[in-house]
Amino acid sequence: MMRKVIPLIVLMLIPALVLAAHTGPQAKNVKGECLPIIRGDEPITVPFVLPPYDWSWYTGLDETDLIGDTVSVGTTWYDNQHNGTIGRMIEKSEDGYMHMVWMKGFEASVAGPRHVFYNAIDPSGVQVWPGTGYQIDASSRAGFITMDTDFGGIAFPAFHEVPPAGDTNPHTAVAFDFGPHLGAFQAVEPDWLYENDLPMELIWPHMQFDRNQIMHVLSTEYVATAAWPQRQYYTPGVYDPLSYTITFPPLAPPDSSFRMIGWTMTIAGDVGTSEVSDRVAFAWTYSMDEGFPVPQVQFSQRNNNVYVLIDDDGLDFHFEDYFNLTQFYPPDPISYPNDTLLADMDTLRAYDDLSVFIDMNDYVHVVFTTPSFFALEGTTYWHASLVWHWSEEFPGQFQLIHNAFDDWWWNYIDCGAWNVKAQRPELGQDPTTGYLYCMYQVYDCDTLHQSAGGFPSGEIYVSVSTDNGQNWSVGTNVTNTITRTNASPGECLSELTPSLCKHVDENVHMLYVLDLDAGNIAQSEGQATLNPVIYHTVPVGLIPTEPLVPQYPEPGGIPFHVEHGPGVGIPGAARYEQPKVFALKQNYPNPFNPATAITFSLDQVSDITLDVFNLKGELVTNVASGTYGTGEHTITFDGSGLASGLYIYKLKAGNRSLENKMLLLK
Numbered sequence: 001m002m003r004k005v006i007p008l009i010v011l012m013l014i015p016a017l018v019l020a021a022h023t024g025p026q027a028k029n030v031k032g033e034c035l036p037i038i039r040g041d042e043p044i045t046v047p048f049v050l051p052p053y054d055w056s057w058y059t060g061l062d063e064t065d066l067i068g069d070t071v072s073v074g075t076t077w078y079d080n081q082h083n084g085t086i087g088r089m090i091e092k093s094e095d096g097y098m099h100m101v102w103m104k105g106f107e108a109s110v111a112g113p114r115h116v117f118y119n120a121i122d123p124s125g126v127q128v129w130p131g132t133g134y135q136i137d138a139s140s141r142a143g144f145i146t147m148d149t150d151f152g153g154i155a156f157p158a159f160h161e162v163p164p165a166g167d168t169n170p171h172t173a174v175a176f177d178f179g180p181h182l183g184a185f186q187a188v189e190p191d192w193l194y195e196n197d198l199p200m201e202l203i204w205p206h207m208q209f210d211r212n213q214i215m216h217v218l219s220t221e222y223v224a225t226a227a228w229p230q231r232q233y234y235t236p237g238v239y240d241p242l243s244y245t246i247t248f249p250p251l252a253p254p255d256s257s258f259r260m261i262g263w264t265m266t267i268a269g270d271v272g273t274s275e276v277s278d279r280v281a282f283a284w285t286y287s288m289d290e291g292f293p294v295p296q297v298q299f300s301q302r303n304n305n306v307y308v309l310i311d312d313d314g315l316d317f318h319f320e321d322y323f324n325l326t327q328f329y330p331p332d333p334i335s336y337p338n339d340t341l342l343a344d345m346d347t348l349r350a351y352d353d354l355s356v357f358i359d360m361n362d363y364v365h366v367v368f369t370t371p372s373f374f375a376l377e378g379t380t381y382w383h384a385s386l387v388w389h390w391s392e393e394f395p396g397q398f399q400l401i402h403n404a405f406d407d408w409w410w411n412y413i414d415c416g417a418w419n420v421k422a423q424r425p426e427l428g429q430d431p432t433t434g435y436l437y438c439m440y441q442v443y444d445c446d447t448l449h450q451s452a453g454g455f456p457s458g459e460i461y462v463s464v465s466t467d468n469g470q471n472w473s474v475g476t477n478v479t480n481t482i483t484r485t486n487a488s489p490g491e492c493l494s495e496l497t498p499s500l501c502k503h504v505d506e507n508v509h510m511l512y513v514l515d516l517d518a519g520n521i522a523q524s525e526g527q528a529t530l531n532p533v534i535y536h537t538v539p540v541g542l543i544p545t546e547p548l549v550p551q552y553p554e555p556g557g558i559p560f561h562v563e564h565g566p567g568v569g570i571p572g573a574a575r576y577e578q579p580k581v582f583a584l585k586q587n588y589p590n591p592f593n594p595a596t597a598i599t600f601s602l603d604q605v606s607d608i609t610l611d612v613f614n615l616k617g618e619l620v621t622n623v624a625s626g627t628y629g630t631g632e633h634t635i636t637f638d639g640s641g642l643a644s645g646l647y648i649y650k651l652k653a654g655n656r657s658l659e660n661k662m663l664l665l666k
Contacts, residue, residue, distance in 0.1 A: 034301055035418055038522045040170065046521045048077075048528035053490030065480035067480070071127075072534060072535075073100055073121070074117055074119055077105035077108055078143070078521070078522070079526075079529075080520040083352070084353045084418060085424075089511050095123075098535070099118070101157045102511070102533045109528075114141055116157060116161075117136060133533075136157050139161035140162045143159060146159070150239075154180055155176075156239070158175075158205040161187065170201060170222075172190060174237055190235045191248065208272060214238060215239070216314075217271075234282070236249060261317075265285070266351065270284075275360070276360060279311065281311070283309075283366050284306075301351075301352070303375065306350045308325045325629065326350055329562060331343055340377075344374050346562045351369050352418055354369070359436065367426070368390075381405075382413070384420070386402065391470075393468055395627075410447070414455070415443045415445070418520075426498070428501060430505065430540060438464075439498055439508065440461055442460075443459070449483050450485070453519055455526055457492055457494035457495075458518070459481065459495060460477070460478050460495045460498050464544075470551075471548045471551065476543050479495050492518045492526075495512045498510055507537040510538070513534070514531055514533075516531055581601050582601065587637070594638055595637065596636070598634070601632040601633070602653060605627065606628060606653040610623040
């Protein structure tokens with residue numbers, strides 16, 4: 001389906017002062033209490049508009065502004081596909097087929113039947129179920145779907161469903177097709193986890209296969225109270241192609257397939273796997289509030305760091321070894337109210353989406369969104385946001401992908417519940433060139449381009465990095481649609497909840513919903529319309545590699561962490577920097593018997609090994625290994641199995657190393 005469009009002009013390159021000058025009246029309060037988290041079975045009573053829709057106003061507009069080709073693979077009355085992180089809804093299998101999944105609402109009432117659907121396109125471009133797709137689940141209600149492919153082109157969708165009989169609560173499920181692109185699916189649920197003899201709702205799953213054909217599933221607990229934190233749980237799954245079964249091995253506790261990995265206030269968790277090793281990476285957002293987990297208050301959903309766990313063997317995950325990737329500086333109340341700017345420290349926070357990707361060289365990448373957050377005032381710029389990239393290859397750096405602070409003063413613009421102006425980034429890679437691609441959504445916040453309901457329309461952008469993520473091209477608007485002033489339901493053009501195929505070939509492959517009335521109907525925004533699900537391909541040659549987004553400290557670049565001083569922020573303010581040191585302290589106690597504490601500190605996120613050697617230089621044991629964040633870390637070493645004597649403990653981080661001696665006396 002080709003669309004006639006007008007290009008969106010995005011203003012870029014705000015000065016760093018914008019992030020600091022927040023004490024005036026432009027820093028408005030967040031609108032209302034914590035946002036409700038939708039699990040998908042809530043009654044929705046928004047108005048609806050039945051097709052046919054009036055497209056007469058569209059005639060005569062230039063349709064060449066759309067970059068690439070689009071086709072509708074299905075439809076849905078349920079517009080918003082995910083609450084935060086999208087995950088993979090489109091994949092290319094080794095047999096050349098493109099596989100796509102989505103959540104389909106069947107009726108204009110929206111509260112009616114809702115199921116998960118699948119479609120596939122063969123290498124010649126022919127849809128297996130043209131324009132319709134095929135229902136995956138046999139449950140009474142299902143949704144919030146992601147997917148991966150394996151076993152020669154078989155699709156494995158992960159979603160949550162309300163079982164056809166028994167408990168009325170939804171639960172994570174993974175389905176498998178009985179053959180490549182057949183459309184004959186069987187869904188399997190991991191064992192339910194119980195708390196106080198009640199079944200827990202572990203839903204919104206994200207799933208990826210590793211190279212050993214183990215599926216890694218990350219689910220999030222549903223909590224009815226919006227101001228209360230949620231737990232995240234992990235389960236592995238194994239598919240047997242001979243018996244057509246999926247099994248979920250028991251973890252801890254022994255009678256459950258699930259294991260808790262951490263807490264969150266948003267549905268942002270994601271999982272990525274390597275195609276060249278056994279590495280698996282998880283990322284999620286986590287509240288910065290002290291004393292967490294406790295009942296949270298207003299604004300806490302915007303007050304997050306990004307946490308990451310990287311595991312090298314894909315087995316026996318030690319989730320307690322996660323590290324704080326973003327390490328935003330918390331506020332300093334001592335300086336308040338005399339120096340509000342200094343007291344607030346960092347004024348960026350992670351919000352409700354991110355994407356994890358492991359590239360062809362086995363480096364972990366994370367992209368995420370940060371709106372502003374002024375902790376001591378409890379205020380924010382409501383829609384302004386930045387999209388960032390981090391790579392394990394360059395652990396001490398954060399690269400800016402998109403700057404959507406260009407109209408931060410238009411604080412009355414509301415992109416809708418859980419939305420900011422630039423958001424929902426996902427990464428993919430072209431194995432031929434090694435180029436990284438980041439796809440994301442940007443809302444057109446022009447006040448003359450809003451729906452009759454007062455909501456802006458989404459656009460899809462793609463940015464490319466030719467140097468492994470150190471620099472990113474200014475994003476290309478590949479949809480270039482426009483919503484006319486006060487567009488009626490059925491006349492809007494809002495691309496939302498985009499998903500990127502992680503395999504980029506001669507094209508970038510994307511899937512999204514073209515919402516015909518902007519807003520999220522599950523949050524009572526806009527009206528329900530019958531929306532096409534769009535498969536969009538963009539030739540990589542049509543995505544410019546220049547100009548580049550300015551990176552700090554270049555002119556126009558944005559500092560990730562606050563810096564106060566002449567020329568940065570407000571002139572004359574005190575300067576604050578996080579202590580940066582690479583050090584290995586003397587163990588304590590020393591001498592010791594049988595245990596001692598070894599403390600080290602890092603000046604950047606690093607892959608480390610902490611080993612113990614005897615005086616002959618022979619390795620005795622590995623005390624710790626993995627990716628650790630900046631700051632100080634303490635590891636307990638138990639020498640119960642060693643003889644008395646002098647030992648050497650050595651810290652290695654990249655090409656740097658430090659060592660000390662310790663004495664074991666029994």
